[in-house]
Amino acid sequence: MSTTKPLSRGKRVVITVAIVGALVTIGVLVYLIGPGPVDFAGGKRVAIASYTNGDPTGVPAALAGETLVKQGEYLARAADCIECHTAKGGDALAGGVPFALPFGTLYSTNITPDQHTGIGAYTDAEFVRAVRRGVRRDGARLYPAMSFASYRYMSDADALAIKAYLFSLAPIEAPPRPSSLGFPFNQRWAIGAWDLLFAPDSRFEPNVERSTEWNRGAYLAEALAHCGECHTPRNFAFALDNRRKFGGAVTAGWRAYNISGDRSTGIGAWDDAGLLAYLATGHAEGHGSAGGPMGEAVDAGLKHLARDDLEALRTYLRTVPPTVERDSAPIVAQAAPASHDDGVNADDRGKMVYAGACAGCHRWSGESFVTPLATLTGARAVNDARGTNVAQIVINGARRTTPAGALEMPAFGHGYSDNEIAAVTNFVTGRFGTTAARLNGADVAELRRQSGSP
Secondary structure, three states, X not given: OOOOOOOOHHHHHHHHHHHHHHHHHHHHHHHHHOOOOOHHHOOOEOOXXXXXXXXXXOOOHHHOOOOHXXXXXXXXXXXXXXXXXXXXXXXXXXXXXXXXXXXXXXXXXXXXXXXXXOOOOOOHHHHHHHHHHOEOOOOOEOOOOOOHHHHOOOOHHHHHHHHHHHHOOOOOOOOOOOOOOOOOOXXXXXXXXXHHHHOOOOOXXXXXXXXXXXXXXXXXXXXXXXXXXXXXXXXXXOOEOHHHOOOOXXXXXXXXXXXXXXXXXXXXXXXXXXXXHHHHHOEEOOOEEOOHHHHHHHHHOHHHOOHHHHHHHHHHHOOOOOOOOOOOOOOOOOOOOOOOOOOOOOOHHHHHHHHHHOHHHHOOOOOOOOOXXXXXXXOOHHHOOOOHHHHHHHHHOEEEEEOOEEEEEOOOOOOOOHHHHHHHHHHHHHHHOOOOOOOOHHHHHHHHHHHOOO
């Protein structure tokens, strides 16, 4: 008969510590991974093949009879390929757009069908793997600046339709620009662990307890337009924190504002017409105009979508739970006094810059007589006490063309110093918004760096 020798006290302590450590590690990982992008909706989700209320993927019914290339063009616009892969002044889709991250700068790649510097040699399977899994043809992993964590929800058919469109274009020779990432962030192989945690291979699953329109909107927002990649804050592992879904974040030096259902800092108080107008044109009366990456997303993508799809996107956005944006305040929609002698003039230097460069179009009241797109009253940017987007618009200018009018604001980044741009930003947010920003020249220099602006 054999007996089992009891473990010593020391060994029991070691085993206990190991078990506790493993449980803590698992708990931390579960917390970091968090909920999925549509988990907030609850309900039962099924595979698309089992969904009986219509396929939420693909193109609108009006394009069902079009060629695969035409359908792919529509889907490529919905997926915002043009904005991220077209550098300022560069050839369309030839890459070179900088992404200034906390640990270095990446550049988007050439996705024209050039055989050597683009994607011309990709097979169907290789293209789908790159789009949805973030793995290049040579097996190297893409950084999550490429939105494969959202594109993983895309259907095979939609990915291949986009490929058909891209391969119909003229090839452009444009070698990739090297990144400036230092060790350990330049080790692409390590992204595999990130993928396992935050981008597992999965597909969009319709929610049987939601409407057909809601499911179409969810597919557009999550799988194609990847709204969360800009508007959802990230955790310290650079993964989306869906506990604060659509709660606002900084992308490429611009603030992507809160588009959750919060009435004070999000879009909960917007009426349906205003929200639809903003999606379709980049401008909503009383809320301001889109600028920077959002303006580009509208011009290159959203404004080309069918009205039914924009309405579906609106329906989905309406259901996103409210998240209060940190360091934000309710929006003031009251015009400032018409005279420069009245109202808030807290920054004399900023007032001088405004008088020389801004008042002619925006006036001292903030109510523009040139175009509604230049009206500052009620605009989200001037009501942001961080001043981020006001400073970026001053640096980079703004160009918008909508049914409500056109806006052609010149870029003042070359004409004014960082200190002057900081001063006019502080003045504008103080006079026309809730609270004056407190930017300095170093802050503006950093915003220039993040947005890749001279």
